[in-house]
Amino acid sequence: MNATDSEPERTVEDAAAQGRLLSLTAERPAAGGTFVARHEGRVVFVRGTAPGETVTARLLDDPEQAADARFWRAEAIDVLEAGVDRVPSVWAEAGVDGVGGAEWAHIALPAQRRIASEVMQELLQRAGVTSYPIEDVQVEPATHDMDGLGWRTRVRFAVDADGAVGMRGWRSHEVRSVGENPLAAQAIRDLDLGSWTAPEGVEAIDVVAPSAGPPAVVLIGRELDPASVSIPDSWGDADVAVRTAQGLTPLRGDGTVTERVGERLFTVAATGFWQVHRRAAELLTEVVSGDLAAPRGGSVWDLYGGVGLFAAAAAEQVGQDGSVVSVEGNRRASQLAAENLEDLRQVSTATADVTDWVRARRGGVDVVVLDPPRSGAGAELMELLTKVVRERIVYVSCEPSTLARDLAVAEKAGWGIVDLRVFDLFPHTHHVESVTVLERPLR
Ligand SMILES: C[S@@+](CC[C@H](N)C(=O)[O-])C[C@H]1O[C@@H](n2cnc3c(N)ncnc32)[C@H](O)[C@@H]1O
Incomplete structure (x- = not known):
């Protein structure tokens, strides 16, 4: 166009x-x-x-x-x-000419979910998905999420030339006030970064409110001198680090945060990937565990494994005589996955591009869980998986359009969708998270 x-x-x-x-x-x-x-x-x-x-x-x-x-x-x-x-917007600063990231804040929460369901259904239909009753695909709220507020545990703030802290406008470079930022977790709001003036050289700020341990503030600036940063008292016990072109310098803490899912603790790099909604890791673990149904003594690949969230759940199912491989492209995340799961002898990790890694496998695997970034798995990986997976593929997706495209590839190879659940893990935005279960046709 x-x-x-x-x-x-x-x-x-x-x-x-x-x-x-x-x-x-x-x-x-x-x-x-x-x-x-x-x-x-x-x-x-x-x-x-x-x-x-x-x-x-x-x-x-x-x-x-x-x-x-x-x-x-x-x-x-x-x-x-x-x-x-x-409805009256839940975040006045996110309206016209306001900050981005809450484009449905003026729509009633149940209507947001109805609308997201319609979008998802249309994308599946357009992609030609036929093995699942598309009208059954409905967005569900996250467990205990009554108002869609206070869920965001990771926020990127922007900083203007005068050191004022806000967020960027939609399709704009302007830094705008975030006001109360009602979508952010309470621990992030408590830091009140909007009233802080950042020292020269700070270009952006990542703030994380993990489920265990103190929050973390990462000041980002290509030329930022860590020695020039003094930590305000109002940040309480928050960990603080500086990220420059040379890497991360922790000022307080070690540059990681701790997340808890059930009894297990996961160490995550402060700027590394973790599910954003405060209920997401727990909810997705529960759903994926139910869907995997991996056989005792069997084999599972956790593709795009991050710091090992789903590999931990899979390891429990296959037991000590089984095997789980977590495949992750980010070196630091993969290293942390190995450390997080070192008590589980049945788990190994691989740092690799997922498609390259799967292409190089000779044997097959019983069950796969994959959780790619928004770009999705892509046709080559989906085709490979339909050939080497013996029982089931559990596809966790944060982007319905690439999911629909990838599901169509699996269907072409004869696989069928047996379950497709969608969760509102990004309330007041149009984004959703889904978990789809594909099974191999009976032979
Ligand atoms: C959506 S996250 C999922 C992480 C993990 N499953 C979780 O829930 O915490 C996607 C992960 O895939 C990794 N990744 C992205 N592209 C990749 C690729 N081509 N090969 C391997 N890993 C990749 C990212 O570093 C990120 O950790």
Whole structure:
């Protein structure tokens, strides 16, 4: 398409002068948290609205430059006729020209889940998935999550040239105030970084609120001198580290955080991957454990294994006579997985690209759990797995579009979906997490 990627106009007057203001009525949901509207027959994907409502929207594309584009993109700036799903936003600072990361904060929580279910169903349908009743795919809340608030245990803050701490706007480099940041875990809100002025050289701040032990603050700056940082008293017992182009320098603590799932503790690099919702690791472990049903003495591969979350669960199932391999591309995460699971003799770790590693295997495996990044597993890995896995593939996904694509590949190879659950692990955003179980056809 010809659409430009320019920043939206900063004032309504500018947008109006450029012919970028339109009155639009949102129809069905589309991917990316937007809704489909139509203007003179052309599809416009509108952000910041809800089904059935009419809004004044600011075009993000220049209508002259994008005159031939198949579709335009727009952002609602004023509600002319509210839809039934609209509620007062849970995060005022996330509205128009506000911070990114809560694009559905103005939609009632049950409606968010209904809309995400519709998007997921449509993606599965479009990918040609046929082995599972698609209408049964419904987004479920995380256990004990009543209001979708206080769930985010990892937050990236941005810092402007004057040291003010906030978050970036949607499609913008501007640093904006986060206000109360109601999606963040209480331990992150307690640090009150919004009222702190960062020293020169701090470009961003990662804050982590783990389930065990103190929170961690990582100050990020290519040229930041760790000696120039003094830790404010208001950060209490938080661990603090500085990350520069040269690596991580812990100022207090050792640059890791501790997460607890059941009885087991996991050490995670403060800036490394861990499930973000405070209930996610526990919930996904429970669901994946149930789905794996790995045979006693059997074999499991935990692909994209991180610091060993699912490998620990698999190890319990196969017992000491079984084998579990955790495959992870990030060297530090893989090292931590080995340390986290060193008491489980049946677990080994491999630091490798997953597809390369699976391609190089000679023998097969009973069960696989895979949890790739948003880009998904891809056709080659899915085809390989359908050949070497003897019983079951449990696919954990945070991106429905790549999941749908990958499931279609497995179906083409004759595999079928026996379960597909979707969880609202990112409330007030359009993102969801899912767990799909694929089984080999009976031979
Ligand atoms: C969504 S996380 C899942 C981690 C783990 N399963 C968990 O729940 O904590 C994806 C992981 O895959 C790793 N990764 C990404 N691309 C990879 C690749 N091509 N090969 C191996 N690991 C990869 C990332 O470093 C990250 O740890």
